Amino acid sequence: MFGKIAFMELKTGWKGLLTFSLLALILSAGIPLIFPTYRDSIIEQLEGASKVHIDLPEEQGGIITLSWEPLKAATSYMVLQDNRLSMVTPSIKYIGNATSITFEKDFEEKRYYAIMAVIDETSDPVLIGITATEKGEDPFQELLKNPAYAGLTGGRNISMLEVKGFVALEYYSWSWMLTGLYIAYLSVSLIASDFENKRMDVMFSTPISRRRYLLEKFTAMSAIALVIILVQIAGLTWGLASISALNEFSANAVLLSLVGSLPFLMTIAAVGIATAVLFQKGRTGMGITFAFVFAEFFLYTFGGFSKSLEWMKTISIFKYWDYFSVIIDGLFKTGDFLILALLAIALIIVTTRLFQKKDIPT
Amino acid sequence: MAQETVIEVKNLTKMYGNHVGVKDLSFTVNEGEIMGFLGPNGAGKTTTIRCCLALLAKTAGEITIFGLDSHRDAVEIRKKTGYLPGEFGLIPSVKVKSYLKYLLSLHGCGSTEKMLSLSEQLQLDLDRKTNELSKGNKLKVGIVQSLMTDEDLIILDEPSGLDPLMQQEFYRILRREKKHGKTIFMSSHNLAEVESICNRVAIIRKGQLVVVEDIQVLQEKTGKVLEVEFRDPFTIDEFDFAGVSSIHQDDGRLILTIHENLDSVIKAVSNHQILTMNLKTYSLERLFLKYYAEEEANERGDT
Numbered sequence: 001m002f003g004k005i006a007f008m009e010l011k012t013g014w015k016g017l018l019t020f021s022l023l024a025l026i027l028s029a030g031i032p033l034i035f036p037t038y039r040d041s042i043i044e045q046l047e048g049a050s051k052v053h054i055d056l057p058e059e060q061g062g063i064i065t066l067s068w069e070p071l072k073a074a075t076s077y078m079v080l081q082d083n084r085l086s087m088v089t090p091s092i093k094y095i096g097n098a099t100s101i102t103f104e105k106d107f108e109e110k111r112y113y114a115i116m117a118v119i120d121e122t123s124d125p126v127l128i129g130i131t132a133t134e135k136g137e138d139p140f141q142e143l144l145k146n147p148a149y150a151g152l153t154g155g156r157n158i159s160m161l162e163v164k165g166f167v168a169l170e171y172y173s174w175s176w177m178l179t180g181l182y183i184a185y186l187s188v189s190l191i192a193s194d195f196e197n198k199r200m201d202v203m204f205s206t207p208i209s210r211r212r213y214l215l216e217k218f219t220a221m222s223a224i225a226l227v228i229i230l231v232q233i234a235g236l237t238w239g240l241a242s243i244s245a246l247n248e249f250s251a252n253a254v255l256l257s258l259v260g261s262l263p264f265l266m267t268i269a270a271v272g273i274a275t276a277v278l279f280q281k282g283r284t285g286m287g288i289t290f291a292f293v294f295a296e297f298f299l300y301t302f303g304g305f306s307k308s309l310e311w312m313k314t315i316s317i318f319k320y321w322d323y324f325s326v327i328i329d330g331l332f333k334t335g336d337f338l339i340l341a342l343l344a345i346a347l348i349i350v351t352t353r354l355f356q357k358k359d360i361p362t
Numbered sequence: 363m364a365q366e367t368v369i370e371v372k373n374l375t376k377m378y379g380n381h382v383g384v385k386d387l388s389f390t391v392n393e394g395e396i397m398g399f400l401g402p403n404g405a406g407k408t409t410t411i412r413c414c415l416a417l418l419a420k421t422a423g424e425i426t427i428f429g430l431d432s433h434r435d436a437v438e439i440r441k442k443t444g445y446l447p448g449e450f451g452l453i454p455s456v457k458v459k460s461y462l463k464y465l466l467s468l469h470g471c472g473s474t475e476k477m478l479s480l481s482e483q484l485q486l487d488l489d490r491k492t493n494e495l496s497k498g499n500k501l502k503v504g505i506v507q508s509l510m511t512d513e514d515l516i517i518l519d520e521p522s523g524l525d526p527l528m529q530q531e532f533y534r535i536l537r538r539e540k541k542h543g544k545t546i547f548m549s550s551h552n553l554a555e556v557e558s559i560c561n562r563v564a565i566i567r568k569g570q571l572v573v574v575e576d577i578q579v580l581q582e583k584t585g586k587v588l589e590v591e592f593r594d595p596f597t598i599d600e601f602d603f604a605g606v607s608s609i610h611q612d613d614g615r616l617i618l619t620i621h622e623n624l625d626s627v628i629k630a631v632s633n634h635q636i637l638t639m640n641l642k643t644y645s646l647e648r649l650f651l652k653y654y655a656e657e658e659a660n661e662r663g664d665t
Contacts, residue, residue: 004467012455197451202507204417205445206468207437360417362408362449 005208005216009190010223017224020182021231027178028235031171032243035163043161052115052129057105066113067100068128074117078125083109085130090114110134156328163245164327171236172257172323176264179228180293183265187221187272188285195280200360211352214273218348221269225262233258249327257326260333263340264321268293270347277355317343365392368515368545369414374423376409383409384569387423391547396540398560398577399549406569407549408448411519415445427515441470446508448519448549452492458503459488462510469511477510483531484524498524505532509539518548522555533559557581557643581643585621589642592616593635600630 010017055065066079076097080090093113094101112132116125158165191214194200203213236258237251271292275285296316303313313319320336369391376383384406391397401407412418414425416436425432427439453461462477481488486502495503501523508516516539524532536546536559550556556563557577565572575583585607596616598609605622620627631639 001467004464008453008464012453197454198447198449199451199453201412201415201417201445201447202450202452202465202504203468205415205440205443205447205508206465207441207470208468209437357419359419360412362412 002212003216003219005213006220006223009217009220013186013224016186017227021228024179024228024231025235027175028171028232029239029242032163032167032236032239032245032249034170035166035245036243038166039161052113052131054113054131054133056133060105060108062105063102064105064133065100065102066115066131068115070099071117071126071128073119074126075120076118077128078116078118080114080116082112082114085112085132087112087114087130105133153324156324158324158328163240163243163248167236167240167249168324168327172327175232176261176293176297176318176321179225179232179261179265180268181290182228183221183225183268184272184289184293185286186224187217187269188276188289189282190217190221191273191276192280192282192285195276195361196282198362201362204360210355214277214348214352214355218266218269218273218344221273222262222266225265225269229258229262229265253327253330256332257323260321260323260326260337263337263344264317266344267317267340267347270344270351274347274351274354277351277358280361365394367391368393368428369547370424370426371410371414372424372426374410374413374425375421376406376413376418377421382569383418383421384413384566387566387569387571389564389571389574391545392562393545394540394543395561396536396546396548396559398556398563399547399566400551400553400556400563401549401566402551405566407551407566408519409569410566411445411448411517411547411549414517415440415443442513443515443517444508444511444513445516446504446518446521450504452495452500452503454491454493456492457488458486458490458492458495461492462488462503462507465507466510471511476512477506480506480509480535483535484528498528502528505535509535514544516544516546516548518546520549520551522550522552529555580649584649585619586624587617587619587642588627588631589638589640590616590631590634591637591639593637596634600633601627603627603630 051069053067055067057063068077076095077099078092079094079101080087081093082088082090093103110133112130114130115128117128118125153168158168160166160169194203204210233255236254237246240246240249240251240254268289272285272289275288275292276282279285279288296318299312300316300318303309303311303316303319317340320333320340322333322336325331325333367390371390372388374387375385387406387410399407399410409418413420414427414432416433416439420433428442430439432439453464456464458481462481463474466472466474466477478488480486481502484502484505486499486506490499492503501521505518505521508518516536521532522529533555536548540546548556548560560577562574562576563580564574573580591614598611598616601609601616601618603623603626605620606627607619607621609616609618611617616631618627
């Protein structure tokens with residue numbers, strides 16, 4: 001009867017799976033809980049912008065007036081200037097006691113100004129607000145225009161101030177690392193440990209074919225992936241329900257967006273099984289499978305950098321788990337789901353052929 | 363009674379890259395016999411066995427088991443074969459009983475009767491965890507799993523390592539299996555083991571077959587070895603009769619091999635005061651050493 005080997009794997013490996021599932025549960029339930037606090041702090045920060053006022057000239061070469069509300073405790077003010085919102089390479093535009101400065105607009109690009117209040121010599125300056133020479137947007141929306149993020153979101157307009165955007169970016173966009181690498185590790189070790197601990201001879205003295213052996217291991221991995229996904233679904237739904245956000249991010253969207261990762265994880269499992277069969281060593285197999293997962297991720301993000309690199313996305317498995325499509329557009333891509341599922345099965349078939357020809361080392 | 367061939371190995375060659383595993387090996391194992399497969403470490407015994415079970419691909423040659431192709435029909439063959447690997451690991455952290463039951467289920471065998479009786483005979487504690495077993499107990503698990511499904515063919519790769527009492531119990535089990543018509547093919551480098559339980563033996567060295575012989579015929583051919591310790595001095599010439607070979611002194615003892623003329627030798631011995639005397643079957647170990655000495659001498663002569 002099919003399933004005995006798969007069942008044995010679950011029977012002997014349940015402790016590890018339980019530990020991992022608990023971790024996944026805590027994270028998936030915890031992320032939505034952070035959202036209200038996060039949103040409120042951001043809104044507070046954005047409010048700072050209204051304390052700063054900028055008057056822009058109509059034409060190039062005109063005068064810019066920058067003014068801000070005075071702060072009682074301030075001994076002086078500092079104006080930092082940068083052409084990036086991140087303000088990682090600022091230059092000092094002004095230091096002094098004034099609450100208004102004027103200067104000539106002798107540049108074309110967009111510039112950002114951060115006004116800081118210096119309280120005393122010993123403590124750090126306090127940010128009064130940030131403004132820019134062009135009409136500003138939600139700073140996070142600007143951040144999302146960064147190619148690395150645009151690549152991830154498929155160019156969708158996502159707001160971190162909405163629960164959908166927050167959970168998509170803070171949970172989905174990295175949870176693959178946790179689940180994907182766990183599946184990679186487990187799938188390699190499920191096969192490689194049988195080689196390394198010399199269990200293959202006894203296994204293949206029973207009337208179990210190598211094909212069935214691999215299929216059962218793959219089934220075990222798919223079942224484990226499904227368990228993790230169900231735990232994530234439960235955790236995330238509970239987390240969203242606790243902050244009363246299920247009307248914005250429905251349980252159905254949680255379900256479909258995470259179920260979409262099943263063939264994604266199955267493909268990683270198939271690659272893990274293939275490398276374990278080919279190299280018969282856990283370390284080598286895991287190294288290669290981990291590298292595969294990261295390489296696929298980089299292909300996907302690089303693919304978002306420009307039109308000419310878009311082909312990279314097509315060969316990345318990340319393209320076929322489009323959780324943004326479910327969360328933002330409400331569209332589950334069945335075609336993508338099937339493509340990955342078929343890819344996983346094709347990989348297992350090829351691996352079986354290779355395994356049938358290979359020696360089992362002593 | 364015409365015996366049926368259970369295993370037929372024909373011109374088997376297995377190469378590991380440029381290294382020869384076995385070369386042009388041919389032999390048969392007949393139904394109902396215990397066939398020994400003897401050779402030093404690295405001779406190719408395990409390679410041959412693992413080729414038979416399709417764990418290794420063949421480079422050349424043919425193996426048929428129960429008339430089936432060893433590789434094409436591997437699954438069919440394994441339905442009728444029990445196997446004890448030379449080296450093996452167990453699934454950790456499960457009870458021996460559930461591990462053995464798991465293997466029974468993979469064999470499609472519903473009965474635990476034989477598993478239980480074998481475990482009792484070998485005093486194997488079925489409630490222990492597999493990762494808590496000593497080397498000897500692990501071997502017992504291996505032995506039980508190879509025999510518990512009551513298959514027609516049993517292949518054992520170096521089944522030694524039990525304590526002497528248990529080893530004897532294991533031999534009794536093998537003899538009983540043979541009595542029930544089972545065919546047993548076992549490799550060993552333990553010559554006493556092969557001598558004590560095998561009907562026939564194939565001797566392999568450096569991947570090539572040296573000889574296949576009935577144990578009895580081999581023993582008759584090789585003669586008896588006499589070892590005597592005297593109280594008084596003696597000379598080797600006193601024992602130099604026709605049919606006597608390998609006469610030498612070792613630490614004051616006289617050692618010689620008698621093929622014929624036993625009577626004359628014993629009479630010559632009786633001319634002295636005897637301290638200890640031992641007449642034994644020419645051991646395969648000596649045969650081995652003798653054979654290798656000859657081989658190596660030839661090799662040195664060639665180069």
